[in-house]
Amino acid sequence: MTTVKCPTCQKEVVWSKTALYRPFCSERCRTIDLGAWADGSYAIPSNEPPEDEEDEEQHPKTDPEE
Numbered sequence: 150m151t152t153v154k155c156p157t158c159q160k161e162v163v164w165s166k167t168a169l170y171r172p173f174c175s176e177r178c179r180t181i182d183l184g185a186w187a188d189g190s191y192a193i194p195s196n197e198p199p200e201d202e203e204d205e206e207q208h209p210k211t212d213p214e215e
């Protein structure tokens with residue numbers, strides 16, 4: 150049996166066809182999470198430089214400190 154953790158409340162959710170709101174445990178948690186996204190509460194960390202006029206090849210980060 151596969152279980153996942155509800156992203157909102159960390160409760161374990163059984164990943165099955167009957168889990169309508171997976172990976173959330175309930176509609177409520179799903180709504181909360183979507184609301185958080187709309188809110189901007191979840192800031193996606195962006196290390197991208199603001200310049201994207203030049204479409205250079207991607208450099209995989211190989212920083213040994215991370």
Ligand SMILES: [Zn+2]
Pocket residue numbers: 155156157158159160173174175178
């Ligand atoms: Zn939940």
